[in-house]
Amino acid sequence: MRSLQFCYPILLHLFLFHLLSHFSSPLPLCRHDQSSALLHFKNSFSLNSEASHWCEEYIYHGFYDGHQASYPKTASWQNGSDCCLWDGVTCDTISGNVIGLDLSCSWLQGTFHQNSTLFQLTHLQTLNLAHNDFNFSPMPSHFGGLQSLVYLNLSVSKSAGKIPSTISRLSKLVSLDLSRNYDLRIEPFPWKKLIQNATNLRELDFGVTDMSSMKQSSLSFLMNLSSSLVTLSLSGTGLQGNLSNSILCLPSLQILDLSFNEDLKIQLPKFNWSTSLKHLNLLSTKSLGGNLPDSIGHLKSLNYLALSNFELPGTIPPSFGNLSQLTFLRLRACKLQAPIPLSFWNLTQLTSLDLSFNNFSGQIPFSLSNFQQLTYLYLYGNYFSGPIPNWMFDLVNLTWLDLSSNNLSGHVEFQQFSKLKNLQYLDLSNNKFLSISFDGCANYTTPNLQSLFLSSCDINSNFPEFLTRLKNLKVVDLSNNKIRGRVPKRGNDSEHYSWITLNLSYNLLTSISDLSMMNIEYIDLSHNMLQGDPPIPSSSASFFSVSNNKLTGDISSAICNASSLEVLNLSHNNLTGPIPQCLDNIPWLLDLDLQMNHLSGSIPTNISKKNSHLKTLKLNGNQLVGPLPQSLVQCKQLQVLDVGENNIEDQFPSWLDALFQLQVLILRANKFYGIIPSRFKIKNPFPKLRIIDLSNNFFSGPLPTAYIKNFKGMKNVDKDTIGLNYLGNNSTDTNLVYFDSVVITMKGFSIELEKILTIFTTIDLSNNLFEGEIPKVFCELISLRGLNLSYNRINGTIPNSLGNLRSLEWLDLSTNKLEGEIPVTLTNLNFLSNLNLSQNQLEGMIPQGKQFNTFPNESYAGNSKLCGFPLSRKCNKDEEQPPSEPEKEEFGFGWKAVALGYGCGVIFGMVMGYVVFANGKPEWLVATFGGETKKNGEKKDEEQGQCKLHHKKLIRNLSY
Known part of the structure; x- marks a missing residue:
């Protein structure tokens, strides 16, 4: 018995050792063929560290969950080591086969070859290659051979071409993400086969791929996934047509994103919503009509709802208060009206609320005061009136507040916003009845404020000096106010640099106590009453405008150190002296506007030496002399060139015809002279020119027929373009948009077009020494709006073909030597509202009917042989009757x-x-x-x- 007791511990130890040995045995090594395939796949790409930045951007903006950091995972892959231990590789614990590969955000760059060794890993179940750079190579068809795949993610990988039809073979797929590959497109057949075969799909994301060829019937196949589909994202895919609202009734659906499909129409269901829905995004889609249905209140699980440009005239239903889980609500531009129901008070979990661009009126509803969790509040573009309510200053979690473009009134002490310590963005602009005072702001601190928009807020004071203490301020817009005095200076240095200046020498920096303005990127102080020297923008500034003030003095060469500038606008001031020679040191300058000052000297010859990005150059209304520098020909992106009303003396700059992007050319009121050449080296000169003004110069010889014939921009204007398009920059931030402007002459009026419609076209060759006949090539400019050939020496008759210019709105041929009759074809010009044929040698009867019945006597003065209405001179027809009531045109x-x-x-x-x-x-x-x-x-x-x-x-x- 004692011997047995002695053996028990030994037996126990032996058993435990055997058990431990069994469980501690090493996992099977990665199979050699699969290890080799992975290494070959690795070696087919290079590593690009720049990829880490845009991957992190996507993570930051919430486009990617970012569960793994951005780093080159394949760097750890070495020959001879167990591939099952490599970063991103998962193996089956029994067979050793590679079943999972996650190389998202791994810095891969290069062509994804069709015969890639990756496709030898036929046991793969999960594959994530998101956020790499495959150099816009076509998506390989061999993906269809990985038939064990359950999870496939190629999002943001710069894949291109057609999605191969073989993708439909992946019948086991549960999750498929091909999103944000802008050059990747899917066509109806592979889409249909994929939906039919992959019946277990739970997550499907094709966002920002090309699905524009998809028909309405193709989308109906989604109903095959009614029992499985949980997430569906087809954002920005170009879908069009009417989509059945049954998509909103799928029983398992939790996330639906159809946003930014502007030609896709859908109607919100009145019943049978998917009650599991948590996230619904229909931004920038269209409604098929109807109000916001009361049934939306059944979505008790909804936490994200976004609708914009969705026509829902009427009010928000009281049932909205049932959506107590909502954290994000955007109902932008939906034509909603007041009142906002009291049940809104129940949405206490909201962190983001956007009711902008609707028809809400009255005071901002007090129910909103209950949203203590709010961080984003957008109410701009409505008709809210009254003062800013005091309770709004108690929303201490606010980081973004936009109340702009309303009818707010009353007086606001700006120091009240100091309670909002987390505030980063504040926009109160375009409230014409609101008055803002900065009294008492001496101790004002909002340490996180980055963007401040107070345009058109009736600010009538000196420059608000407290802004100089806001250390994180990046965007400032104080335009269209009555701010007077000088921009405050900083420090005790003798140069008195302004608070927005960054480019100071090291020695100077030591004498300045606060460098808080180092990060200013956008500054708009235009349309105020500022005086003194123009302030100097910081080196980080991209937009700088102090136009329409009372600034004086020279433009300092220190402005050239603002090396990040894209827009520089010093126009409409009293600036003197020469244009700085160093402006070519600003490499990214897009728009330079120095018009309407008193600048002198010649235009710097190197102004475009490095500025190959320059799109707008406006120097009109100064005292500039000398020739036009031929170096401008290097500005291949130039769209607007305006040097009018100077003293420039030169021949016609025919070398400008090499600027294929040029749309506006103004040489008005200078000393240009000579004959405009009829031959040119460029095959198609000025192909995009829409506005040309050569008036008030000394050009002679025949009208420039050869150039006019090539003005394609005046022939093919697309009138069916949706919306209004203007010349200017392409900023996606509506607050930072810059529009080009131009001064033109319309019938004796000098008008500044503050925005230039891309469909606006005009030719002004008046007040020169042109001679000869009016060329018939004008008739080809069917999109022309205005034509002025007055005050020249043009002879011959008015061509009948001018009647083809159906878009013409004004025509001035006065003070020439024209003869013959007025063509009856001119009555076909349905939009002609201004006509001046005075001071010529025309004869015969004035055409009658239509718009010709509206032109006054002055239109025909100085033509002694003209007769008929509206002149008192009869045409030898005593029985002639006054014209009848103008008939109504077919245009309405x-x-x-x-x-x-x-x-x-x-x-x-x-x-x-x-x-x-x-x-x-x-x-x-x-x-x-x-x-x-x-x-x-x-x-x-x-x-x-x-x-x-x-x-x-x-x-x-x-x-x-």
Whole structure:
């Protein structure tokens, strides 16, 4: 018995040793063929560290979960080591086969070859190659051979071409993500086969790929996944047509993203919603009509709801208060109206609320005061009135607050915002009844404020010096106010550098106590009453505008140290001296505007030496001399060149025809001279030119027929373009958009077009010494809006072919030597509202009918042989009757609107006629002039006085 007791411990130890040996045996080594395949796959790519930055950007903005950091995982892969221990590799514990590969954010760069050794890993179940750079190579068809795949992710990998039809063989797929590959497209057949075969799909993300060829019937196949589909993202894929709202009724669906498909229409269901829905994003899709249904209140699990440009006229239903789990709510541009229901008070979990661009009116609803978790609040673009409520300053978690473009009123002490310690973004701009005061801001601190927009807020004070203490400020817009005095200076240095200056020498830095303004990137102080020398932007500034102030003095060469500038606008001041020679040191400059100052000297010859990105150069309205520097030909991206109203003396710069992007060319009122050449070296000169003004110079010889014939930009303007497009930059931030402007002459009025519509076209060759006949090539410019050939020596007859210019709105051929009759074909110009044929040698009867019944006597003065209405001179026909009431045109308006221009000058009538045509009876026009006409007894000069006050405002409202 004792011997048995002695043996028990030994037996126990032997058993435990055997058990431990069994479980501690090494895992099977990775199979040699699979290890070799992985190494070959690794070696087919290089490593690009730059890829880490944009991968981290996606992680930061929430496009990618980022569960693994960005680093080169394949760097640990070495020949002779167990591939099952390599980063990103997962093996089956029994067979040793590679079953998982995660190389997301691994810095891979290169072509993904069709015969890649990756496809030898036929046991793969999960494959993640997201956030790499495959150099826009076609997606290999051999993916269809990996038929064990359950998870496949190629998002943000720069894959391109067609998604291969073989992808439909992956019948075991549960998750497929091919999103954000902009050049990758899927067509109906592989889509249909994929949906039919992969019946277990739970997650499907094709966001920002190309699905534009997909028909409505193809999308209906999604209903085959009704029992399995949990996540569906087809954002920004170009889908179009009417989508059945049954997609919102899939029983298992939790995440649905159809956003940014502007031609896709869907109607929200009135019942049978998928009650499991947690995330619904329909931003920038279209509604098939109807109000926001009461049934939306059944989505008790919903935490993310985003609708924009979704027409839902009416009010928010009270059932909205049932969505108590909502944390993100965006109902932007949905035509919603007040009142906001009291049940909104229940949405206490909201962290982001966007009700912008709707029709809400009245005071900002007090129910919003309950949202203590709010970090983002957007209410801009509504009709909210009254003061900013005091409770808003108690939303201490706010980081973004946008109340711009409303009807807010009252007085605001800016120091109240100091309670919002987390505030990063504040926009109160375009509230014309709101008055902001900075009194008492001496101790004001909002340490996190980065963006401040106070444009058009009736600020009537000196420059708010407290801004100099905001250390994180990057964006400042104080434009369109009455801020006066000088921009404050910093430090005790003798140069008195401004608070926005960064480029200081090391010695100077030691004397400045606060370098808080080092990160200013966007500065707009335009349209104020600032005085003194122009401030110098920091080296980090990309946008800098101090236009329309009272600044004086020279432009300091220190401005050239602002090496990050893209937009520099010093226009409409009283600046003197030469243009700095060093402007070519600003390599990324896109828009340079120095117009309407008193600058002198010649245009620097090296202004474009390095500025190959320059798109806009406006130097008009100065005192510049000398020739136009030929170095401008290096600015291949130049779209707008305006050097009008200077003293430049030169021949026509024919070398400009090499600038294929040029759309606006203004040489007006200089000393240009000579014959414009009829031959040129470039095959198609000025192909995009839309506005050309050579008026008030000394050009001679025949009209430039050869150039006119090649003005393709005036022939092929697309009138069916949706929306209004303007010349300017392409910033995605609507607050930072810069639009090009230009001064043109319309019938004696000098008008500044603050925005240039891309469909606007005009030719002004007036006040020169041109001679010869009007060339018939003008008739090819079918998109031309304005033509001015007045004050030249043009002879011959008016071509009948001018009647083909159906878009023409004004025509001035006055003060020439034209003869013959006025062509009857001109009555076909349905939009012609301004005509001047005076001071010629025309004869015969003035054409009758249509818009010709609206032109005054002055249109024909100085032609002694003309007769007929509106002249008192008869055409030897005593029985001639006055013209009948102008007939209504097929375009939907009569010429009564144009006739309103009699008392106000022709341009005013043209504007109103154009607006009535486009918009019916616009509210702003009725509000400005009322619904009644002037009494018969009122004086004409009173009418003209009123019109002069309004004509420029009308032009601006047109954004013409």
